[in-house]
Every structure is written in structure tokens, then in C-alpha cells.
Amino acid sequence: MTRISRKAEQFTESVIREMTRQALQYGAINLAQGFPDFPAPDEIKQAAQEAVAADINQYAITWGARDLRRAIARKFATWQRVEIDPEREITVCCGSTEAMIATLLAIADPGEEIIVFEPYYENYGPDAILSGARPRYVKLHPPETPDGEWSINPDELRTAFNPKTRAIIINTPHNPTGKVFTRTELELIRNLCVEFDVIAIIDEIYEHILYDGVEHISIASLDGMRERTVTINSLSKTYSVTGWRVGWAIAPPELTAAIRKVHDFLTVGAAAPLQAAGAAALALRKEYYEQLAQGYTERRDLLLAALRGAGFRAFRPRGAYYIMTDISAFGAADDLAFAQYLVQKIGVASVPGSSFYSGRGGEQQIRFTFCKRADTLATAIVNLQKLRT
Numbered sequence: 117m118t119r120i121s122r123k124a125e126q127f128t129e130s131v132i133r134e135m136t137r138q139a140l141q142y143g144a145i146n147l148a149q150g151f152p153d154f155p156a157p158d159e160i161k162q163a164a165q166e167a168v169a170a171d172i173n174q175y176a177i178t179w180g181a182r183d184l185r186r187a188i189a190r191k192f193a194t195w196q197r198v199e200i201d202p203e204r205e206i207t208v209c210c211g212s213t214e215a216m217i218a219t220l221l222a223i224a225d226p227g228e229e230i231i232v233f234e235p236y237y238e239n240y241g242p243d244a245i246l247s248g249a250r251p252r253y254v255k256l257h258p259p260e261t262p263d264g265e266w267s268i269n270p271d272e273l274r275t276a277f278n279p280k281t282r283a284i285i286i287n288t289p290h291n292p293t294g295k296v297f298t299r300t301e302l303e304l305i306r307n308l309c310v311e312f313d314v315i316a317i318i319d320e321i322y323e324h325i326l327y328d329g330v331e332h333i334s335i336a337s338l339d340g341m342r343e344r345t346v347t348i349n350s351l352s353k354t355y356s357v358t359g360w361r362v363g364w365a366i367a368p369p370e371l372t373a374a375i376r377k378v379h380d381f382l383t384v385g386a387a388a389p390l391q392a393a394g395a396a397a398l399a400l401r402k403e404y405y406e407q408l409a410q411g412y413t414e415r416r417d418l419l420l421a422a423l424r425g426a427g428f429r430a431f432r433p434r435g436a437y438y439i440m441t442d443i444s445a446f447g448a449a450d451d452l453a454f455a456q457y458l459v460q461k462i463g464v465a466s467v468p469g470s471s472f473y474s475g476r477g478g479e480q481q482i483r484f485t486f487c488k489r490a491d492t493l494a495t496a497i498v499n500l501q502k503l504r505t
């Protein structure tokens with residue numbers, strides 16, 4: 117009677133969302149889940165209100181309102197220099213979360229493999245399992261110095277590719293490490309995708325959150341990749357509206373046709389008035405993105421210095437809004453015990469590193485987010501100083 121599916125048995129509840137619940141329970145500052153606690157831009161809130169008032173309140177076209185798809189195509193051409201057809205190559209979904217699972221359900225079969233770099237954003241493992249495919253993990257190696265770069269071993273990557281490989285998921289800028297994949301790394305991945313006839317799925321929801329002058333490269337813009345790439349993005353992080361649940365997948369027409377079918381039966385569509393507001397968001401001026409990155413650079417610098425001052429070996433992120441840390445210096449039993457101590461006794465919620473690994477790994481790592489107001493970060497920093505006493 118109470119049996120659950122073999123698929124559901126294979127993964128646990130989200131640790132990140134659980135840490136948010138614990139932050140509330142213990143009254144701790146939530147540096148666990150990546151949602152901003154500051155307001156979204158006025159222009160786009162206004163656009164959402166106007167859309168509701170104008171009665172854009174019924175189902176949108178299942179694969180996305182035309183204005184939003186056109187805005188997505190314009191923005192992709194401007195920023196990534198890739199021309200796409202909004203009529204045949206975009207599916208608007210309920211966040212990039214749905215775009216990812218709809219894509220995997222549309223392209224993968226049982227017995228096939230999906231390559232995922234580890235540590236990874238925790239949804240990808242369950243996503244692959246739900247699609248029936250098997251995730252195959254390739255290590256991102258931590259830098260030797262805290263200011264260095266997380267790296268791929270090309271031999272390990274090549275070994276992961278085989279005739280069963282259906283797709284590779286690339287998240288750049290990367291959660292949880294802050295790694296931004298370089299052109300050389302993406303070309304290496306491109307060459308393997310072409311050789312083994314594999315689809316690249318790129319999750320680029322942090323594309324505008326970049327530091328230290330690094331450049332985000334969309335793998336679809338590399339020669340030979342446009343026809344074998346699914347580019348996933350959303351409003352969530354770029355416009356600070358994680359609760360709106362509007363994202364999209366850009367893919368060649370045949371793949372898009374399959375993604376649209378799956379999406380239709382999963383959710384029918386994303387919220388219509390918020391899709392209308394999304395079109396306004398994507399039309400914001402270039403300065404908006406510069407200010408976004410500038411604001412996050414200040415927050416990153418603040419939290420990085422505070423974590424290092426409190427005794428963490430904190431890795432400098434080049435993009436996204438997380439700091440991965442090594443906690444070895446504290447002599448804790450493991451990441452789970454240390455995260456419990458932080459939330460209950462220090463007053464800061466974080467995410468235990470092991471939740472970004474499939475098997476062993478991350479037991480001496482903890483992730484913090486800094487997508488918070490200056491006063492939230494200031495309180496967290498005061499609390500973290502208790503670790504020194």
C-alpha cells in the first residue's frame with residue numbers, strides 16, 4: 117500500500133530547502149538558500165501589476181507568450197550572438213527547474229547516461245534519475261590556493277564519455293563553486309560532444325553575476341554546438357524574482373518540439389502575467405546588469421573576507437552568488453554536524469557540502485550564499501565572529 121516508486125526511493129528531499137526551514141526554526145540568518153531578500157526592480161514589479169490589471173490572467177500559449185519568447189531571442193542574440201527563432205526554438209517553463217527536467221524527460225531514455233560535474237546543484241541528480249537515465253559524475257577539482265580556479269581533468273572527462281552518454285549538464289557560472297568555465301574548457305567539452313554525438317545542456321541562470329572581469333561564454337555560440345545545445349535560463353537570479361517561476365529552454369526545433377510536449381503535460385505553462393512582466397525585464401538596459409554585478413561584487417568581497425577572518429578556507433567565486441568553503445580548520449566531525457552547529461549555536465544557516473556530491477565528498481565543505489541585503493550580511497558576519505571566541 118505505502119510502497120513508493122523506485123525512482124523516488126533513489127533520492128532524498130532537498131537539503132537546501134530543509135536548511136531554510138531550520139533557519140526559520142532557530143531564528144538564524146539564512147545564508148543557505150539562494151534567494152535575494154532585497155526588492156526586485158520597480159519597473160518589472162510595475163509590469164507584473166499592469167499585466168494582472170490588463171487581464172492577462174488566463175493560460176498563455178503553452179510554450180510561452182509570444183512577447184516573452186521574442187524578448188528572449190533578442191537578448192540571446194545581443195548577449196551571446198546566437199540568432200534563434202522564437203517560434204520554433206524556445207519553450208517557456210516554470211523556472212529553469214522545470215526547463216531542466218522537461219529537457220531530460222524529452223531527450224533521455226533508461227540505460228543512457230547524463231554527465232554531471234561534481235559538486236553539482238542538487239537538482240541535477242534527481243532530475244537525471246526521474247528521466248530514467250543514470251547520472252555519471254566527473255569531478256571539479258578544488259584549487260590549490262583559495263584564490264585559484266576549480267578545474268576539470270581532461271582525461272577524467274574523456275573517460276566519462278561513452279556510447280551510452282546522451283547529454284552533459286554544464287552549469288556556468290557554477291553553483292556551488294562559483295567556477296566560470298573558460299573557452300578552452302568549453303571547447304574541450306564541445307569536441308567530446310561532437311565526437312560522441314552528445315547533447316550539451318547548459319544552465320546559465322547566473323550569466324550576469326560575474327566578478328574579476330571574467331566572461332560568460334554560452335556553449336551554443338561555439339562552432340558546431342548550436343544544433344546540439346539546450347540553453348536553460350530564467351528570470352529568477354538575474355531579476356531577483358525566484359518566486360515568479362519563469363524560465364526557459366532554447367534548443368533546435370526538433371528538440372524544442374519534444375521539450376514542448378513534455379512541458380505541456382507537466383505544467384501547461386508558467387504564470388501568464390509574470391511572462392508579460394518577463395518581457396519587460398529582458399528589455400532592461402545594459403546598466404541594469406552592470407549594477408547587478410557590481411552589487412554582488414561588494415557582497416562577495418564582504419562575506420569572503422568575513423569567512424576567511426572567521427577561520428574558513430573560503431574559495432573565491434568568479435561568478436554566481438555562493439562561496440564554497442573548506443572547514444577542516446575547525447576539526448568538526450563532518451559538514452552535517454558543523455552546519456547544525458552553525459544554525460543552532462552561531463545563528464547562520466548554510467548548506468552542508470555533501471549535498472552537492474553523489475556519494476562520498478564534501479564532508480569538509482560548507483556553502484554560503486551572499487545574495488542578501490547589507491544588514492542581513494552584517495548580522496551574519498557578527499554571528500560568524502563567534503567562531504573565533
Ligand SMILES: Cc1ncc(COP(=O)(O)O)c(C=O)c1O
Nearest residue numbers: 150211212213237291350352363
Ligand atoms: C544552478 C541552478 N540552476 C537552477 C536553479 C533553480 O532556478 P529556477 O528558480 O529558475 O528554477 C538554481 C537555484 O538556486 C540554481 O542554482
